[in-house]
Amino acid sequence: MKILQRLRLQFLGALFLLIVLSGCFGEGHESSPESAEHSDEQQTLDLPERTSETGWLAEQKRKWNVGEPFTFDWYINLPNWKFKGKWTDYPILKDVTEITGALPSIQYPKGNVSDNMNLMIASGSLPDMITFQMNDPTVDRLIRRGLLYSYDELIDKYAPEFRDEIPDDVYQFSKSEVDNKLYGLPSFFISQWRFDHKNEIGVLAYHVRKDIYEELGSPNMSTPEGFIAALRAFKQKYPTLEGKPSIPLAAGENGWSLEMLEESFGIKPLFIDAVGNAHIKYKDPQFLSFIKFANQLYREGLLDPEYMLKQQPQFEEDLATKVFAVPLHYFGFGNANERLEARNPGAKFIAIEPLKAAPHVEFPSLNRLGWTFTAITKNAKDPEAMIKFARYMWNPEGNLLVNYGHERENYVIVDDTIERTIGTESEGIWTFRFFYHEWIPLKEKIKDIRNPVVNTYAADWTAYYSKINPPVTSPEGVIQTQIMSIITSEYPKIIVAETESKALEMYQTMMDMMKEAGLEQLEQYYDARYKKNIEQFFGN
Incomplete structure (x- = not known):
């Protein structure tokens, strides 16, 4: 959020990217009575045993192959995303293609992210699939223009089993405000039980x-x-x-x-x-x-x-x-x-x-809504194959392969938690984690200094952040840009003022400048959005 979050939104908006690079849920995550009570599906997964490369792949293909081999364009609408190799550069992702028959052609923004997206919309050249940063206003824009498939429509028509594989809280918090339908799936969504028990939510x-x-x-x-x-x-x-x-x-x-x-x-x-x-x-x-x-x-x-x-x-x-x-x-x-x-x-x-x-x-x-949101566009050449590919990537079997590699080779499951053994990003592990869901908690020995105090003071601030920004070209968005410019210019001067009285005087000057720029109108927008968030996420 340009004003409310300033540099903080850059952190929270991409927070999961940073978190996951360090090992999503920190060091020493153990099952506990509290977590077991809320994670039945994490503990009852029936994963296939990889007895041999040929046997395992054959079994997975029978279960998850979408039909005829197909290629599709997958656009990663994230700035500065570091994994820019081809899908076929990574052995683990080659396994995904062998299993599903799907071969994504990965595309990335060139230059300004917004300009690229605007050009694709204007020219009618949207790709088959797009991964957005969570809360990207472009998603609602595409929905209103009828340019995205709802997952509901595709699931009902082609993959009815998929609906029961999406947890209710994911569906509730990810569906669109435009028409109450689900238009994509998040990565790194945090379930309510973690907030209820302050379980590995702090950073x-x-x-x-x-x-x-x-x-x-x-x-x-x-x-x-x-x-x-x-x-x-x-x-x-x-x-x-x-x-x-x-x-x-x-x-x-x-x-x-x-x-x-x-x-x-x-x-x-x-x-x-x-x-x-x-x-x-x-x-x-x-x-x-x-x-x-x-x-x-x-x-x-x-x-x-x-x-x-x-x-x-x-x-x-x-x-x-x-x-x-x-x-x-x-x-x-x-x-x-x-x-x-x-x-x-x-x-x-x-x-x-x-x-x-x-x-x-x-x-x-951590941001309870997750890090990214992946949608299927109306330009998809084979929407049936797309929703089945999405189902595989979301399902525990595809999720674990893409994010952790092969069981017993790259990770083991001990006491209902994942322990990594060996595997690197060069193999494709953890590179395309845009459907990541915590089906099984991760127990990770990472080199950090995390301790319980990090969780003790952590709180869910979704109401302050979710879609709090007005559209950039709206009257409130124009005001926000002006006010952000004022803050960027004046706020640092306050901190480094020569005297306390001078600092307080400069603070009042900054507030007066923001008022003249239209702060009251912007605050009306914030107030309405905040109250809507309270109702949506906390029910009061």
């Missing part, structure tokens, strides 16, 4: 370098006073690290982590007033307290002075050499921990209790 935490934190006496950094005191103590004891000026508090790529600081003051993407109306977050009364705090950090030299300029490579270099603390997603450290521990065992980042400057503090969880 954000405050982190400190363990060795230095312990040398400082493991101070309590959960209060504003304790937080600042610990940063001051670090700065005094370690003015330099690795021969470089140290950084008491880093702020991620392009200052992204400052949003976690905001959330530590109880600030959410929208400010909900006493009667339940939604406003831009900068109207939250707590925002003034946050400004004072962040400005103090900057003026005392506790916040990275170049926080708005750091790109990911430089940020990861800082983590590996001269940073003490950072609010960050648990998998965002690159190889910094490995580099630190190679020089000094125990010198790695760990998660601690977050800064809590408000009575109730929470951070956004």
